[in-house]
Amino acid sequence: MKALILFYSVYGHIFEMAKAVEEGVHDAGLTAVLRKAPETLPDKVLEAIGGLEPRKRWADVPDVTIEDLIDADAIIIGSPTRFGGMCGQIRSFLDSTGGLFAKGSLIGKVGAFFTSSNTQHGGQESTILTSIPYFLHHGMVFTGLPYSFDAQTTVEEIAGGSPYGASTIAGGDGSRRPTRIDLDGARFLGQHVGKIATKLRGDA
Numbered sequence: 643m644k645a646l647i648l649f650y651s652v653y654g655h656i657f658e659m660a661k662a663v664e665e666g667v668h669d670a671g672l673t674a675v676l677r678k679a680p681e682t683l684p685d686k687v688l689e690a691i692g693g694l695e696p697r698k699r700w701a702d703v704p705d706v707t708i709e710d711l712i713d714a715d716a717i718i719i720g721s722p723t724r725f726g727g728m729c730g731q732i733r734s735f736l737d738s739t740g741g742l743f744a745k746g747s748l749i750g751k752v753g754a755f756f757t758s759s760n761t762q763h764g765g766q767e768s769t770i771l772t773s774i775p776y777f778l779h780h781g782m783v784f785t786g787l788p789y790s791f792d793a794q795t796t797v798e799e800i801a802g803g804s805p806y807g808a809s810t811i812a813g814g815d816g817s818r819r820p821t822r823i824d825l826d827g828a829r830f831l832g833q834h835v836g837k838i839a840t841k842l843r844g845d846a
């Protein structure tokens with residue numbers, strides 16, 4: 643069985659979270675297929691926002707294709723928060739999946755979402771919650787990050803993660819990296835999705 647991890651990242655937070663999701667998927671016994679959303683910003687803009695250098699770390703990850711979605715038993719999407727919602731690069735790719743919708747190709751697959759934002763209350767929950775209609779319109783089974791990942795309840799330190807999905811907080815200037823709790827949450831999400839996809843197929 644396969645889980646597609648589709649991500650977009652400028653400064654690497656979502657890439658690091660995607661790698662942790664990949665580990666979780668692998669732990670659950672599925673093949674993890676890591677893919678990135680095609681870039682839509684011109685290099686000039688990326689250069690202006692300091693986004694050309696970090697992406698060298700994931701330059702060898704292939705761009706996602708429609709076939710990647712068809713082949714997957716589960717689809718886990720990671721996007722930075724943009725004005726309280728998902729980024730245009732992910733949205734743009736998802737908007738190219740009307741043909742799959744028409745054929746019902748994604749019905750019954752498991753879906754989940756993870757995100758990153760600069761500030762603690764800068765829209766992580768709204769980003770994940772507003773992704774849910776995409777999965778449901780395709781007839782998919784959306785899963786969040788259950789409270790059995792209990793580190794999400796901590797008030798001892800700033801931590802990402804909510805019942806809606808995994809997340810991390812990059813800090814006002816973007817210099818904060820995903821913490822152990824954030825990465826554990828991403829790993830847990832990958833495992834959780836993997837287990838549910840396996841149960842749905844009846845192999846559990």
Ligand SMILES: Cc1cc2nc3c(=O)[nH]c(=O)nc-3n(C[C@H](O)[C@H](O)[C@H](O)COP(=O)(O)O)c2cc1C
Binds near residue numbers: 655725760
């Ligand atoms: C156009 C734009 C809009 C953004 N909107 C928000 C926002 O609504 N809330 C927030 O906390 N951070 C916002 N950010 C910060 C990004 O979420 C942050 O850079 C990202 O989470 C870092 O992830 P990455 O390293 O994977 O790119 C925005 C950044 C950009 C460039």
